[in-house]
Amino acid sequence: xxxxxxxxxPSDLQNNPLLTFGRGIASYSKVKPEHIAPAIEYLLKRAQxxxxxxxxxxTAPTWNALAEPLEDATEALGRSWGVISHLNxxxxxxxxxxxxxxxxxxxxxxxxxxxxxxDLYKKFKELSKAPVxxxxxxxxxxxxxxxxxDFRLGGAELSDADKPRFAQIQDEQAILGKAxxxxxxxxxxxxxxxxxxxxxxxxxxxxxxxxxxxxxxQKNLQGWAFxxxxxxxxxxxxxxxxxxxxRLMYEAYVTRASELAPQYANGKLEWDNTLNMLEQLRLRDExxxxxxxxxxxxxxLAPKMANSVEEVDSFLTNFAQKxxxxxxxxxxxxxxxxxxxxxxxxxxxxxxxxFASERLKQERYSFSENELKQxxxxxxxxxxxxxxxxxxxxxxxEAADLPTxxxxxxxxxxxxxxxxxxxxxxxxxxARPGKRGxxxxxxxxxxxxxxxxxxxxxxxxxxxNFAPPxxxxxxxxxxxxxxxxxxxxxxxxxxxxxxxxxxxxALGVSGINGVxxxxxxxxxxFMENFCWEWEVLEKMTSHAETGKPLPRELFEKMxxxxxxxxxxxxxxxxxxxLTDWRLHSTxxxxxxxxxxxxELSREIANQFNVISQPEIxxxxxxxxxxxxxxxxxxxxxxxxxxxxxxxxxxxxEEAAKLTGSVLDEKTGAxxxxxxxxxxxxxxxxxxxxxFRGREPSIDALLRHGGLAQQA
Numbered sequence: 268x269x270x271x272x273x274x275x276x277p278s279d280l281q282n283n284p285l286l287t288f289g290r291g292i293a294s295y296s297k298v299k300p301e302h303i304a305p306a307i308e309y310l311l312k313r314a315q316x317x318x319x320x321x322x323x324x325x326t327a328p329t330w331n332a333l334a335e336p337l338e339d340a341t342e343a344l345g346r347s348w349g350v351i352s353h354l355n356x357x358x359x360x361x362x363x364x365x366x367x368x369x370x371x372x373x374x375x376x377x378x379x380x381x382x383x384x385x386d387l388y389k390k391f392k393e394l395s396k397a398p399v400x401x402x403x404x405x406x407x408x409x410x411x412x413x414x415x416x417d418f419r420l421g422g423a424e425l426s427d428a429d430k431p432r433f434a435q436i437q438d439e440q441a442i443l444g445k446a447x448x449x450x451x452x453x454x455x456x457x458x459x460x461x462x463x464x465x466x467x468x469x470x471x472x473x474x475x476x477x478x479x480x481x482x483x484x485q486k487n488l489q490g491w492a493f494x495x496x497x498x499x500x501x502x503x504x505x506x507x508x509x510x511x512x513x514r515l516m517y518e519a520y521v522t523r524a525s526e527l528a529p530q531y532a533n534g535k536l537e538w539d540n541t542l543n544m545l546e547q548l549r550l551r552d553e554x555x556x557x558x559x560x561x562x563x564x565x566x567x568l569a570p571k572m573a574n575s576v577e578e579v580d581s582f583l584t585n586f587a588q589k590x591x592x593x594x595x596x597x598x599x600x601x602x603x604x605x606x607x608x609x610x611x612x613x614x615x616x617x618x619x620x621x622f623a624s625e626r627l628k629q630e631r632y633s634f635s636e637n638e639l640k641q642x643x644x645x646x647x648x649x650x651x652x653x654x655x656x657x658x659x660x661x662x663x664x665e666a667a668d669l670p671t672x673x674x675x676x677x678x679x680x681x682x683x684x685x686x687x688x689x690x691x692x693x694x695x696x697x698a699r700p701g702k703r704g705x706x707x708x709x710x711x712x713x714x715x716x717x718x719x720x721x722x723x724x725x726x727x728x729x730x731x732n733f734a735p736p737x738x739x740x741x742x743x744x745x746x747x748x749x750x751x752x753x754x755x756x757x758x759x760x761x762x763x764x765x766x767x768x769x770x771x772x773a774l775g776v777s778g779i780n781g782v783x784x785x786x787x788x789x790x791x792x793f794m795e796n797f798c799w800e801w802e803v804l805e806k807m808t809s810h811a812e813t814g815k816p817l818p819r820e821l822f823e824k825m826x827x828x829x830x831x832x833x834x835x836x837x838x839x840x841x842x843x844x845l846t847d848w849r850l851h852s853t854x855x856x857x858x859x860x861x862x863x864x865x866e867l868s869r870e871i872a873n874q875f876n877v878i879s880q881p882e883i884x885x886x887x888x889x890x891x892x893x894x895x896x897x898x899x900x901x902x903x904x905x906x907x908x909x910x911x912x913x914x915x916x917x918x919x920e921e922a923a924k925l926t927g928s929v930l931d932e933k934t935g936a937x938x939x940x941x942x943x944x945x946x947x948x949x950x951x952x953x954x955x956x957x958f959r960g961r962e963p964s965i966d967a968l969l970r971h972g973g974l975a976q977q978a
Contacts, residue, residue, distance in 0.1 A: 280309055285347045291712060291723065292691070293350045295672035300366035303351055307370045310344040311377055317341070322386040328393035330407055334414075338774055339718065341381070346712060348374055353709060353728060358672050359452060359701040371445060372438050379437040382421020383430050391415055406948040410775035413570075413947075420558060420569055429557060436554050443547050447524075448703065448895035450538040451888075454523040455495045456700050460515060463490040470508035472637040474737070474747070475499075481737040495520050496698045498734030504621040505636065517618035518883055525885035540888040544864045547894055552856035564852035567900035571785045572907070572951055576852050579903055583848060586906060587841045587875045593834025593974055598877045601627060601832070617881045624832060632828040634821055636749055642808040642817045645696060645733065645746045648753050651807020652760055655797050659935030660768060660943070667691055673699075675735070681767055690714075690767035692727040697735035697746075705891070706731045706755045708762035708791075715774040725778055727763045731755055747811050750825070754798045761794035762787075770944040781947025784901045788908035789915065789951070790942060796916040796971070799829060800929050830973030837972060838876055844903040845871050847893045851900035911955055913968035915942070918959060 280286055284297040285306035317340030326332055348370075355367045381387070391414050394400060400408065418424075422433040461483065462468060468476055468491060479491035482499065486492055493499050493516065503516045522528045524540040551563040560566040564576045573579050605611040605623040608630070615623060629635045653664045662681050669678035675697050681690040693711070698704070711726040736746035748756070765787075766778035775781055797803045801822055808817035846868045854867055868887045872880035880886075892898040915938065922931035941958040955963055969975040 277309070280305060285350060286310075288346075289670075292669050292726065293347075293711075294670045295350065295354065296670060298350065298354060300360075300362040303363075303366040303370055306347055307344070307351075307374065310347055311373060314340045314344045314377060318381065318384065318387065322384065322390060326390070328390050328397055329399055330394070330403055333390055333394060334407070334410065335718065337387075338715070342713075342715070342774060344374070344377070349709070349711065353711070354672060356703045357695055357701075357730060359703075364449065368442075368445065371441055375438050375441040376434060379421070379434040382418060383423050383425065383434065384418075385423050388415070388418040388423040391418065404773070406771045406773040406776050409781065409948050410773045413775060413781055416569065420566070422558065425557065433554065433557055436550050436557075440547060440550050440554075443543055443550070444895045447540050447543050447547075448891055450524045450540050450543070451891055451895070452701075452703055454528055454538050454889075455704060458495045458519050458523075458529060459486065459488075460493045460512075460519070461488055461490050462493070462512075465491070467509050467512060468507070470506045471502060472506055474637075474640075474734075474744075475502035475506065477737045477739055477744070478734060495523065497704060497732060498698050501621070502637075504618065505625045507622065510619070513618040513622060514616070521617075521881070521884045521886055523885070523889050525888040527883060527885060540894070541861055541864070541885075544887065544894055545858070545861065547899075548850060548854060548856045548864070551851065551899065562852050564848060564900045567784075567851065570783060571901075571904075572783045573785055573903075579848060579907075580845075580852065582907065583841055583845050583903055584875075587838060587845070589969065590834050590837040590841065590974055591875070591877065594838040594877045595834075597832045597835040601835075604630075617884070628828055628831055632824045632831070634824045634828075636751075639821065639825060640747050640749045641811045642821075643748050643750065643753055644809060644811055645748050647809045648748060648756060648807055649694075651803060652756060654806060655757075655794075655803055655930065656760065656764065658930045658932065660764070660939045661932070661936065662689070662768070669693065675699075688724065690725045690727070692729055692763055692767060695728065695730045696733050698732035699735065702732065703891075704732055706759050707896075708759045708766065710766055710779060713766075713774045713780060714769050714772060714777040716772040722772065725767050725769065727766045729759045729763050731759065745811050750798070753807075754795050757794040757798050758791045761791035764794070765790040765943055765946070768939060768943045769946040771946045771948045773948070776947040778946045783947075783951045784898075785904040785907045786911065786951030786955075788905055789911045789955075792905075792909050792912035793915050793938075796912075796919075797929070799826065802928060802930065833972050834974060835877065837974065840906060842872050842876050843890070844906060845875060846887070847890075847898070847902040848900060850893075910965050910968050911951075911963050913971050914959060914963045914966075915955070916971075917967040 276283075276286055283302050283306050284294045285302050286309065288294075317337050320326060321333055321337050351367055351370075355363060391411060395411050395415060400411070403411070422430060425433055459482075462479070468479075471479075476491060478499065479493055482494065483490050483492035493503060495516075500516055500520055504513055507513050519529055524538050526539050526541060528538065548563075555561070555563040555566040558566060562576070564579070568574070568576065568579070573582075601620070601623055602615055604627045605615050605619060609623060609626060611619055611623070625636060657663055661684055663683075663686075665680050665682065667678040667680040669691060671678060671693065673695065675695065677694045677696075679692055679694070680688045681692070683689050695702075707728075707730050709728040709730070711728050712723065714725040715723050717723050731752070733746070733748050733752050736743050738744065762779065765782070769778040771777040779787060801819070804822060805816055805819075809815070849871065850864065850867060855863070860866070864887055865885065869880045872878075892902055893900075898904070918938075919929045919931060919934050922934040923929045938958060942954050945954055966975070
């Protein structure tokens with residue numbers, strides 16, 4: 268276990284912050300690149316020693332002698348490596364990246380060897396068949412069962428001749444995934460478009476203009492600077508009346524990390540992810556076939572809810588068929604509006620879509636996203652989120668003083684009704700250079716029983732990329748976020764709650780650990796629903812200038828616009844899911860055509876979407892979810908879990924008909940008990956049925972999304 272005391276460490280490691288966690292929490296700001304190799308080498312050595320003890324013939328095949336010591340040593344390694352990986356995502360520097368990259372193959376090789384260790388596999392099989400197995404808790408049994416499955420998937424049953432190649436595949440995939448992510452980050456960070464004539468900014472909201480001026484000042488430039496970080500990029504696409512500017516930004520955005528990227532002018536050919544994707548797909552296909560699966564999609568389903576490749580493909584194609592009529596209607600309305608009201612007579616181009624959509628939305632519902640944004644100062648939105656959590660789940664959230672990695676990062680404690688701290692979490696809210704784009708929740712520390720009998724409480728990272736606050740006349744303006752950002756905040760908090768409120772004490776299945784990948788989005792998407800409830804929004808809004816809450820009239824407009832273009836957006840998500848799925852199920856991974864991945868994405872867009880994929884678009888080259896984020900052959904999970912989450916939320920809607928509030932404490936307590944607290948200790952299908960009392964139905968999702976056919 269990573270020690271909280273330096274007394275047991277070698278003298279040269281006693282001040283290494285990756286080995287001396289105060290309160291079990293890393294001192295992030297003290298971690299330097301030179302700390303990484305010594306700490307990880309030491310932890311790798313200790314972990315290997317634990318493995319050697321575990322496979323020794325004198326070691327009894329019991330939980331206490333076999334599983335727990337091994338978990339202890341590998342968690343210490345995993346936690347310190349998790350700190351490094353986290354910093355690599357949120358505080359990237361060339362030095363940190365190099366130190367991380369140096370140790371990545373060694374860490375990958377260790378965990379690969381662990382999965383292939385036949386002697387260890389045999390020990391776990393002995394435990395599973397021994398009389399003591401029946402005396403284990405359900406969670407401990409699930410850990411052992413999952414471990415046996417993971418040994419098989421990790422290559423433990425491969426021949427000695429095949430194991431080195433299997434390990435090499437894992438190593439190469441880890442290196443390629445890191446490179447993919449690095450390329451996207453570098454391509455995003457490197458682009459800056461400077462405007463010196465304010466007339467070119469026509470249509471942009473004042474806060475977007477102020478942010479651009481602030482970005483320029485930070486870069487020692489005169490004028491207004493725009494980047495490809497989403498808070499800078501998207502307001503241009505949504506509001507700028509300068510069509511040439513929209514086109515310039517769009518083309519830079521969709522060609523990132525490709526052969527068409529602007530960086531080619533600077534000789535940055537190595538940022539092109541085209542061959543990286545093809546090589547990753549080849550390696551995944553080879554891995555699957557070595558393990559006896561027809562393709563990587565089939566391999567990926569081994570630890571998931573879905574039963575077959577065909578079931579997932581059918582789920583997505585049927586969903587596409589339900590959404591397409593609505594998407595066609597959305598597209599026709601937008602095209603007609605652009606022609607008649609915006610004067611775009613030569614046809615909508617990709618760089619026009621967000622702009623035309625925003626104008627149509629304003630005309631139809633008489634409000635703009637920027638108008639709505641002014642009612643969501645981040646501190647007020649956070650208060651509203653915490654009130655929902657506290658009401659439903661019987662906990663209290665308070666500010667904490669944990670060590671952080673950036674001045675913008677906040678930390679919080681979660682307390683139970685007795686006032687005891689049961690969890691901590693971090694919130695890193697703003698976009699900045701050196702920070703990976705998107706939003707995510709990650710496990711900083713899992714809940715478990717320590718060898719001394721104490722409970723190790725969980726810790727989570729909640730990371731977003733909202734527009735940072737800017738200074739106006741030297742005064743820092745209160746940060747406001749869009750309603751979409753509010754949804755993102757609730758989404759990531761749902762993941763966080765799954766991790767933080769677990770009552771399982773076996774690390775392998777506590778919190779999000781061990782949860783089937785296609786069910787892991789259930790708690791996150793469930794939380795999004797509260798962002799559309801008046802009783803929630805009226806208490807979490809306060810106009811940035813007037814302080815007044817969101818008017819009910821504006822809320823009604825917002826609600827009416829909730830499913831605006833949802834057919835089109837749903838189909839877009841399904842196209843992304845199908846692209847991922849077929850890249851891993853029917854794609855010829857041995858193709859020598861460098862553009863083969865791009866061509867498959869085009870083929871699927873042409874078959875299922877209402878508009879063709881633009882010729883210039885290389886969106887697939889930045890599809891980090893599947894090439895760097897763990898969602899390979901798993902992006903469908905968002906739609907799969909959305910069916911579950913909508914159905915779960917319908918239980919709160921049913922309660923509201925009786926109690927008058929969706930924030931029903933009894934239903935919240937049942938949800939916490941049957942979904943959140945059990946984590947991965949039982950199959951997700953069982954948890955769903957324990958809460959709903961039946962199998963899931965797609966009806967609630969279609970109704971929520973406005974995709975149900977009218978009777």
